[in-house]
Amino acid sequence: MGFIQYLREQKLADKTIKIHAAKVNLYKEKYGNVGYDLDFILSNIDKEPTISMRKSMAGSISKYIKYKGKDSKKLSEYVYKQTEQFQVDKDKRMGETKHELPSLKDIKDEMTALYDKEDWRSFVILFLMVNYQVRNMDLIATVVSSKRDTNPTENFFIVGKGQVTYIRNKYKTSDTFGTKTHVIKNAKFMNAINQIGYVLDPVNNVDRVIKKATANIGRITEGTITKIVLLENNNINGLKKVSKNRGTDLDTLVTSYNIT
Numbered sequence: 363m364g365f366i367q368y369l370r371e372q373k374l375a376d377k378t379i380k381i382h383a384a385k386v387n388l389y390k391e392k393y394g395n396v397g398y399d400l401d402f403i404l405s406n407i408d409k410e411p412t413i414s415m416r417k418s419m420a421g422s423i424s425k426y427i428k429y430k431g432k433d434s435k436k437l438s439e440y441v442y443k444q445t446e447q448f449q450v451d452k453d454k455r456m457g458e459t460k461h462e463l464p465s466l467k468d469i470k471d472e473m474t475a476l477y478d479k480e481d482w483r484s485f486v487i488l489f490l491m492v493n494y495q496v497r498n499m500d501l502i503a504t505v506v507s508s509k510r511d512t513n514p515t516e517n518f519f520i521v522g523k524g525q526v527t528y529i530r531n532k533y534k535t536s537d538t539f540g541t542k543t544h545v546i547k548n549a550k551f552m553n554a555i556n557q558i559g560y561v562l563d564p565v566n567n568v569d570r571v572i573k574k575a576t577a578n579i580g581r582i583t584e585g586t587i588t589k590i591v592l593l594e595n596n597n598i599n600g601l602k603k604v605s606k607n608r609g610t611d612l613d614t615l616v617t618s619y620n621i622t
Contacts, residue, residue, distance in 0.1 A: 368429040373535045378614060385422030396426055400436040407440070417444045421613040438612065442598050463586065464579040466492070466594045472579050477550055482557040484575035489551050490528075490561075491587045494544060495608040498572060498584055500533045501562040505555055514541075519555055526552055535609040542609065 363371075365386065369379045389396060393406040403423060410416045424437035464472075469492055476485040490496050503517035512518045512529060520527040530542040546552070555561075562568050573581045582590075592604055592615070605612050 365426060365429050369425065372425075372611075373538055374614060381418070382422040382425050385419050386426045389419060389423060396423060396430075398427070398430070398432050400427075400434075404436065404440055413444050417441055420444070424613050441613065442601075445596065445598060445601060463590055463593075464582065466590055468579055469587065469590065472576075475578070476575070477554065480557075481575075482554040483561065483571070485554045486551065486558065486561055487572065487575040488587075489548070489554075491584050492591065493607075494528075495588045495591055495604050496530075496584065497534055497608070498562065498568050500530050502532070502564050502568070503528075503530075503561045505559050505561070519561070521552070521556060526555055533609060539609040542607075544607075 366379060366383060369382055374382075386396070389406070396403065404420070407416050407419050407423070410419055420437050420441050424434040424441070427434035427437060469488060473485055473488045473492070476488065487501060490501060494500075500517060503519055504511075505519045505521060506512060507521055509520055509527075512520065513531075515531055517532050518529045520529065524547065526546045528544040528546060530536070530544075533542070562571060572583065576582045576587075588604065588608065592600065595601075595603070601612055601615055604610070605615055608615075
């Protein structure tokens with residue numbers, strides 16, 4: 363099995379696969395075959411001129427080492443250390459991006475406005491994207507009152523007395539990460555989810571519904587919201603939390619979301 367096929371089996375997006383393949387090829391062009399000497403590999407990656415380039419190349423080479431069946435822990439640790447390094451200079455790193463995108467506070471303010479005007483569906487969508495970094499597909503989910511009304515192949519919100527249990531069976535990387543369950547006790551969310559029978563319906567235009575929810579903050583997408591969350595929680599713990607919520611491995615987060 364080739365490297366590209368291996369990446370496809372990891373359920374990565376085509377764009378992400380191209381990035382990984384390009385970075386591995388770039389490494390080979392500059393430094394020769396990858397091999398398995400991780401200290402030697404890291405000494406080469408350290409020659410890259412920017413933190414962003416070093417992180418991206420390390421993430422891709424880490425994938426390649428895993429594909430070869432070897433331990434890539436040293437490379438992953440290197441990526442985390444690079445992340446901590448540019449966290450110190452966060453304001454500078456965010457630079458232009460910070461001005462182009464709404465802040466996390468802007469999104470949360472919009473959530474409050476949506477709740478106040480009783481746009482329940484839009485509020486629920488933004489709440490879940492901000493707090494759990496979900497994809498659109500994850501929000502194709504039915505609201506039920508009992509676990510007996512669920513099944514192991516679809517997504518559900520089970521509304522209980524003091525909490526809502528969000529079950530994700532069907533999402534992009536479910537084959538890799540399995541069913542994800544979140545217990546939500548936020549009072550506003552519980553009230554809002556009680557007003558609707560489903561969050562997104564595949565019969566409707568999902569993109570249109572999402573853009574309606576984000577109309578006042580630039581019609582941003584779920585991917586952009588994830589990027590904003592990462593920008594404002596740009597440390598190891600933040601990366602790990604988003605990785606777990608979204609069902610995306612850390613190397614992919616670092617290489618697919620330009621958070622430098």
